[in-house]
Amino acid sequence: MIPFLSSTYSRAVRIINDVAIQRAAALSALVLILSVFPAPANDEPIIVAFGDSLSAGFGLDEADAFPVRLEAALRADGIAATVINSGVSGDTTAGGRARLDWSLPEKVDLVIVELGSNDGLRGIDPAETEANLDAILRALGQHSIPVLFTGMLAPPNLGREYADSFNALFPRLAARHSVTFYPFFLEDVAAERALNQPDGIHPNAAGVDRIVAGLLPYVRRALSANGAG
Numbered sequence: 742m743i744p745f746l747s748s749t750y751s752r753a754v755r756i757i758n759d760v761a762i763q764r765a766a767a768l769s770a771l772v773l774i775l776s777v778f779p780a781p782a783n784d785e786p787i788i789v790a791f792g793d794s795l796s797a798g799f800g801l802d803e804a805d806a807f808p809v810r811l812e813a814a815l816r817a818d819g820i821a822a823t824v825i826n827s828g829v830s831g832d833t834t835a836g837g838r839a840r841l842d843w844s845l846p847e848k849v850d851l852v853i854v855e856l857g858s859n860d861g862l863r864g865i866d867p868a869e870t871e872a873n874l875d876a877i878l879r880a881l882g883q884h885s886i887p888v889l890f891t892g893m894l895a896p897p898n899l900g901r902e903y904a905d906s907f908n909a910l911f912p913r914l915a916a917r918h919s920v921t922f923y924p925f926f927l928e929d930v931a932a933e934r935a936l937n938q939p940d941g942i943h944p945n946a947a948g949v950d951r952i953v954a955g956l957l958p959y960v961r962r963a964l965s966a967n968g969a970g
Contacts, residue, residue, distance in 0.1 A: 786822040786964055787848055788812075791837065792855030792891075795926060796828030798949075800938045805946040810953045815960065822850075822964070833859045834873035841877055845886075851963050852886055853956075854878065855926050857893040861907055864899055871910040878918040887967040889959055890915050891926040921963040928955050 790796040790808040798806025812824035827844045829836065837856045845852065854877060860870040881888050892911030895904040915922035927944070929951055930936045936948035944952060 786820065786850040787846060788815075788822050788824045788851045788853065788960070788964075789827050789845055789849050790824060790853045790855065791841070791844060792828045792853070793832040793837075793859055794828065794830035794943060795858060796853070796855050797826060797830050798828070799830045799943050800940070801943075801946060801949065805949055807949050807952060810949050811956070811960070814953050814957055818957065818961070820961070820964065828855070831859060832856065833863070833865065834870050834877070838873045838876050841880055849886055850967055851889060851960070852881055853889045853891065853960070854881075855891045857907075857911070858926075861893060861895045861899070864903070867903070867906040867910055870907065871914065874910070874914055875917070878914060878920060882918055882920075887963055888918070888920040889956075889963045890918075890920045890922050891956070892922065892924045893927075894925055894931070921959055921966070923956055923959045926952065926956075928952075 788808075788811070790811070796807050798808070803809065806826060806828075808824040808826040808828070812822060815822045815824070825846065829840070832840075834856045837854075854874070856874065856877070857870055860867075878888060878890065890911070892908075892915075895907035897904065899907075912922065912924065925931075930944050930948045933948070934941075936944055936951055938945050
C-alpha cells in the first residue's frame, strides 16, 4: 500500500463531511447557472461535466476548475465546445441520480459522468453504487445522450474484497451501456503530491491539467461518435 495514499484516505471521511456543508449552496448555485447560461451557437457542442468535487473544482479558482480547463483545451484543439460545470462537492452516486433530471440543459452533445469517489470514501456498498450509476446511464441512454463514463478506484484502506468489488463495477457498467469509458478519472494524479492540494484528495491546477490531458482524446472520440466536433 502506498503510504501517502493510505494516510490521505484515512482523513477522507472528515474532509467529505466538511465539504457536504457546502452542498446545499452548491446545488442552488447550479440551478441558477443552468437557468441563465447563454445558449451557444447551434453548431457548437455542449458538454456537461456531471460529477462531484473533482468536477466542481473544489479548492480551486474558477479558472482552474476541470470544466473550464477542458473547454480551453478543446478550443485550443480546434473544437469550439462549451463545457458546463454540473459538479456538486460532496455528491455521491445517489445524489447524482436524484438531481440528474434538472442538471442538464435542453441541448447537450455529451455528458461526462464522474461520480463514485465519495461512495468509495464512505465505504458505501458497491452494489448500491452500481445501481445508482446504472440508473444514471440508463436514463441518459433513453434520451439518446452520448456519455463519457469515468471510472474510480476504491481507497486502499477499505481492503481487497471491497476494492475488487468497487473497481470492477465501472468497466462492467461501461460495457453494459456501450459508452465511451475512461478507466480512472485521477489517472497519473492520485497519490502524486505535486499534483494535489494539501488535503491529498483534490487535484491542484497542475493536477487538473493532467486530468484534462488524459481525458481529451476520449472526449474527442465521444464527440466524433455523436457527429459533434
